[in-house]
Amino acid sequence: MKPLLTSTLALALSLGAPALAQTPPTRDPAQIQAGRYAVDPGHTQVGWRVSHMGLSNYAGGFSEVSGSLELQPKDxxxxxxxxxxxVASVTTTSAKLTDELKGDQWLDAGKFPExxxxSTKVAPAGKDRAxxxxxxxxxxxxxxxxxDVALVGAGANPLNQKYTVGFEATGTLKRSEFGVKTYVPLIGDELxxxxAGAFERQD
Incomplete structure (x- = not known):
């Protein structure tokens, strides 16, 4: 490797190191900063899974999530x-099915866009769960x-220095109870x- 290229690479690495150095994220809820948070849409994913004719489990997702979170670790x-x-952000591995899910036989994104x-109640269920x-x-x-929500971690994002807290949540609902009944029970009723939620502190 040429001396000039070697020195340039070393300089780049030395300048980048401080930006990437950080205190490891914490999983201790008591250490999380209180305040108001906003969804980080680029790092928040909503996935779903249903039974496909009892032969396989079919998965898809939503994106472009927005929202807010108020945290008081002491309470x-x-x-x-x-x-x-x-709703129109729904995606699957099939373009045809993705378009169908947006239609009036399924989610009807035109009539019900969001x-x-x-939340109405938060009940702690362990040190880092609720x-x-x-x-x-x-x-x-x-x-x-x-x-069912579990804390993944909290700390400063090493790339933008924004204080971020992340959670993983799971839950089940019956789509027929929300009026989405197409192909039940051939396509599973349980959704x-x-x-995977990431939230950035705002104040």
């Missing part, structure tokens, strides 16, 4: 969560849903949700 039960998901979740119950609105129907 976990006081946390508040509000999330909006554009799915929302607003059961979050809220009102889920889908396809024009609002029903209570409980999510399993898997949510």
């Amino acid at each position: 976990p039960a006081a946390a508040k969560l509000s999330v909006k998901i554009p 799915m929302t979740f607003v 059961k979050v119950t809220g009102d889920l609105t889908l396809h024009g129907v609002t029903r209570p849903v409980t999510l 399993h949700l898997i949510i």
Whole structure:
């Protein structure tokens, strides 16, 4: 390697090191910064899974999530969560099926453009876990849903230095109870949700 190239590479690495150095994320809820957080849409994913004719489990997802989270680590039960998901952001591995899911036989994104979740109760379920119950609105129907939530980690993002907290949540709902009944029971009624949520502190 030429001396000039070697020195340039070494300089680049030395300049980049401080930006990437950070205190490891914490999984201790007591160490998380209190305040108001906003969804980081680029790092938040909402996945779903249904039984496909009892032969396989078929998965898809939503994106472009927005919302807010209020955290008080000293009083976990006081946390508040509000999330909006554009229904038209639904995706699958089949372009044809993705278009069908947006149509009026399924999610009807034109008539019901948003799915929302607003928490009504947060019950701690261990040091870094909680059961979050809220009102889920889908396809024009609002029903209570409980999510099992686990803390993934919290700390400064080494790339943008924004203080971020991440959670993983799982839950199950019956789509027929929200008026989405197409092909039940051939296509499973139970919709399993898997949510990877990232939130950036705002104040």
